[in-house]
Every structure is written in structure tokens, then in C-alpha cells.
Amino acid sequence: MGSDHRAQTRIERTVRIQRIACLVVPLFPLAARLRSEPELRDEAVAVLDGTGDRARVVAATRSARKAGVRPGMSLPQARALLPDLIARGRDPECERAARNALLEVAEAFSPRVQDGAEEGEDGTAYLDVAGLERHFPAETLDASEHEAGRAMAATSEAMGLPTWVGIAGSKLAARVAAGEGASPTVIPAADEAAFLAPLPLDRLCPEIGVAATLKRWGIRSVGELARLPAAQVTSRLGEAGRALQAIARGYDPHPLTPRNRPLTFREGMDLEWPLVALEPFLFVARTAIERLCRRLEARGLACSRLEISLSLEPDGHDERSLELPAPTTDAKVLLTLTRLDLEARAPGAPVAGFAFTAHPNEPRGAQLSLLGPEALAPDRLATTIARLFALLGPDRVGSPRPVDTHRPEEFELAPYEPPPPPAVRREPRRDRPRGLLTVRALRPPMELEVIVAGDQVAEPPTAYGSAEEQLPAPAVDRWRLLSVRPAPGASGPRLDGRIRVASGPWRLEEGWWSDDPADRDYWDVELDGGGLYRIYRDRRTGSWYADGVYD
Secondary structure (H helix, E strand, O other): OHHHHHHHHHHHHHHOOOOEEEEEOOOHHHHHHHHHOHHHOOOOEEEEEOOHHHOEEEEEOHHHHHOOOOOOOOHHHHHHHOOOOEEEEOOHHHHHHHHHHHHHHHHOOOOOEEEHHHHOOOOEEEEEOOOHHHOOOOOOHHHHHHHHHHHHHHHHHHOOOOOEEEEEOOHHHHHHHHOOOOOOEEOOHHHHHHHHOOOEHHHHOOOOOHHHHHHHOOOOEHHHHHOOOHHHHHHHHHHHHHHHHHHHOOOOOOOOOOOOOOOOEEEEEEEEEEEOOHHHHHHHHHHHHHHHHHHHHHOOOEEEEEEEEEEEOOOEEEEEEEEEEEEEOOHHHHHHHHHHHHHHOOOOOOEEEEEEEEEEEOOOOOOOOOOOOOOOOHHHHHHHHHHHHHHHOHHHOOEEEEOOOOOOOOEEEEOOOOOOOOOOOOOOOOOOOOOOOOEEEEEEEEEEEEEEEOOOOOOOOOOOOOHHHHOOOOOHHHOEEEEEEEOOOOOOOOOOEEEEEEEEEEEEEOOOOOOOOOEEEEEEEEEOOOOEEEEEEEOOOOOEEEEEEEO
């Protein structure tokens, strides 16, 4: 008996070519608004479309509906029934973000997803679930699809969108099944005709005008229309009647058309009142950033660049972009970066609306250490660099890079981007020389007093271009350096004592290509008390400087 059942299930799965799931967010304008303002979920709230006297209620919460608030009412009519009613206008930014979040929930279960808004069904998503039973194993295909439908509803609920789920063999049947409300509703392929037959024609396709004509003929259900002769319906009602009967027989007029996945994630809302102070704005922006991070985490992505769009009173706009050293999904980090950027450059006008756009990237891996120090956290690094930007300015923060010049002190600042850990472990090189020293440069160089002895000690030569520059240079290669100490008022390391060993000099000279040419003699010296230093003498002025310390 068990083997026959499994064989029948395998045959059933091969015969079923298409299975479509439909996700429907009931009262979508209200659900989108409550997703952005979750503190209003337990209040009496109505969402209105339009302005002034033309504004009409399009959706209301359960407590408002219990008081008699219905779609189509004006705001004065609704508040006559419920004086404490909270009114909110339709927010295109909130609805756009909620629509994208619903599509991302569908894409977590299937790569083939269609936005129902393309066919005028806002707050609806269709997805191809054929083969999904392999991820939700059960005794029968129907039970597997029930498990998948419950998982879809739970995932959407976690995104702040209560959702009804219907699964059937066509988009039409799935949409009608989702509207039943007992989520999830699964319609087996063999039962679709029986499921659709008793439904009124208004549930089938309310926008087609021939439904009224059919009612006058006494055709009031989908099943009655499906049983009529196709040729007679077409000759009397034309192409519209033929299309309506095809829908009644279970044929979708428009097949599932998968959408292209967006390259960015966006969250925002229009504010009821313009905000001038920074703290109230950050309080509202925090929930939007948290929703953005949850959406990124659900896709296994992180934010590498955050764009901030501000709508200013009365008709202004402010666009800014935050580059992150490493991709992150930490809402606190993104909120802190937003705060620092707004503190550094204020919008200059009250903020009436905002939107955050995240450009995603793969999260950067980090090498964990069992016994070593804690690895550098990219999120904390981004916050620290942003604080330094705010304190010092962007032109004074970065990673030093050498430039193509003769002077060792010359460098340029580049954006600080720590390299990612290597993909594989690299074996240490065997031929690498041992005992190498690194020099810690002193910037600015510390002025010194150096005592030397030699065959000739001349006064500092005159500036370049004078008639006396042809005089013989001092015999610095025969100098003997005796001792060194800091010049009066110099700050830096304690560099004082007799010189035990000195190696040098090495000449550094710049010519006509430089506006401020350098002419120096460098030595490496070791003091009798310990310590190895790099010093140099400026040949133009005769002054001595400590340039670095060998560690």
C-alpha cells in the first residue's frame, strides 16, 4: 500500500506542470502604513486617499471598523462616528517599500516572481512553486504545499506584512483562494473547476463590463458561464465575452511573467509634520533603517553604500551618499553615520519626507582567532572613521600611501579599506631574510644638535642660484659623528647620548623639477645607551633632524 501511494505521488508530481502561489496583503495601504508606524497597530487608524474635501477612507483598522468606519467615507463622517480616529494619508514611499518587501519574501521561495501591481493588483505577488515540495517534504503534495504556504505567511509576517496565501494551478485560482482568508488555501488541480464554479462573477473579473449583461441573462456564477457554448458566447458578447469565459474555465489571460530583481533596497516615508530638529528625525529614521537591514539580512546581503534622500519644505531636495569601509547590516552603525553626516552638513530646511537606499554587496568575511586578539570589526571601524571625519574633516582622515618622489616624508591620503582575509592559508616563505628592521618615521622631524669631528667643517652653503654655489662642498664623507641631543624646545623621543656607530652619509638631492628642492645627507646612528635612529643634515641650512626610529 505504501509503495503504491509513493508511486502515485511521483506520477502526480510529474503530471502537474504548473503550480502558482499568490501572496495577498489585505488592506494594503493600511498595512504599508502600519509597517512604517508599528506603534499604531492597536489604535483606531484610517488611511485616506485624496486631499481636502475629496479625501475618502480606503482602509481602516479593526477597532475603527467596529465603530462603523467604512471605505468611501469622508474624514468628517468617520470622525462623527469615532472622534479619536487617527487619520493618515496614503504614502507612496511606504507602499513602494512594502511592495518590494512582499516581492522579496516571494523571492525567498522561488526565483520566478511576478508583481501583481503590473496587473492592477496592489499588494499582491505571484510565484511559481512547482518543485517546492522537495524543500517541504510531506506525505502528499497538498500537505507539502500547506507547509510551504505557512512558511510564506510567517516570513511575510516577520517583515511586518500580514499576508494571505493561496496555491492553485493558475493565477486566477490562486488569487481567489488567497482571498478566502483561511491562509493558506491550497486548491488541488482536480478540484479547481469545482472550487471556481459556485463563485459569483464579481469575484472572477469585476472590471469586465459584460458581467452585468450576463446577470441580466440569469448567469450569476462562474460555473454557469463556463458551461455555455463558446461559439455562442463569442458571437453575442464579442472578444470580451470570450476572454471572460476562458477565465471561467481556468485559463489565465496573462501567464506568469517573472520580474528582474532590483539592484537596490529602499525604505522611507512622508512625514505628517515637517521636522526641524535632528533627534525627532533620527527617531523616525531608525525604524526605516531597521526594516532596511532586515530585508538585506533576509537576502544574505549587506549595505556597502547608503544614499539619503530628503524632501524639504516647501519644494526642496537634499541628496547625500555615505560610503562604508565594509558592508554592514548593523542598524546602529548606519544610524550613527546618518547622524554624523547630518550634524556635519545640516539640511537647511524642515524635512517633510525621507528615503534610504541601500546598495548591497556580499558581507565581508572575517578570520576568527581562538587565542589571538579580537579581529577588527568593520561596523565599528565605519563608525570610528565617520566620527573622525566629523571631528577633523574628510581631507585629514585616511590611509597613507607613498608617492613617486625622492623625499621619504611625502605621502598622500587614500580611503581606508582594510583588506579582506585570504581565501586560503598561505605557507610562510622559506627564503625571506631574517632580522629585518622597520623604521617608525617622525612627522614632523625632530630638530637635533649633533657634534661632529672631521677634516673640514664649513659654514652652511648659500642658497641655490647664487654665485658662490661653485665653492667646494664640505667633506661630509670624512666626518665622524660624536654625540647627539634634542635641540632646545624640540619634542619627540628621548634621543641623547654618544654615537657608538654611524653609517652614512647618503645624499638626497632634488633639482629644478621641485619648487622647494631638498638637499640632505642621511646617516643611521646607534647610541651607546641603545637605540638605532635615522638622522639627516639639511645642507642648505646646516640644521640636523631626527627622521625616524628603527623598531
